[in-house]
Amino acid sequence: MSGQYWAVIGLLAIAAFAIRVTGLIAGGRIRxxxxxxxxxxxxxxIVVSLVASSLAGQPLATWIAAGVALGVAIGTNHVIATMALGMAAFAGLGWLGV
Structure with a gap:
């Protein structure tokens, strides 16, 4: 590898380190x-924003399955049950052709 590649690798390593240090400093000041x-x-x-942005533009079956998962999450407060029943609802709706 030439010196230019090593320079880019070094610059990216410094940038990654600087981002982490800046986050630590900012987090400490916010706390x-x-x-x-x-x-x-x-x-x-963050989780809510990721879910909301992934649901945008999805078909009705996805929204219904997400609603089922939300109901299970509120009712049970159990992550695995929420994922399993949400996926089961999505698969069932797909099987029914919704």
Missing amino acids: ASRHAWVLDDLPGL
Whole structure:
């Protein structure tokens, strides 16, 4: 490999390290501020945003299966049951031709 490739690899390594250090510093400052409550809700908000964006533009069967999964999640608070019954609903709706 030429020196240019090593330079790019080195630059990317420094950038990746800098991103992580910046995240640590920013996280520490947020935890010390009055906005610390945001970090407590952030994982759930990320999951909800990922699910919502993946449902956009999907057919009705996907929305119904997501509703079934939401109902199971609220009723049982069990991740594996939620995934299993949501997938079963999706497969069943597909089998029925919905």
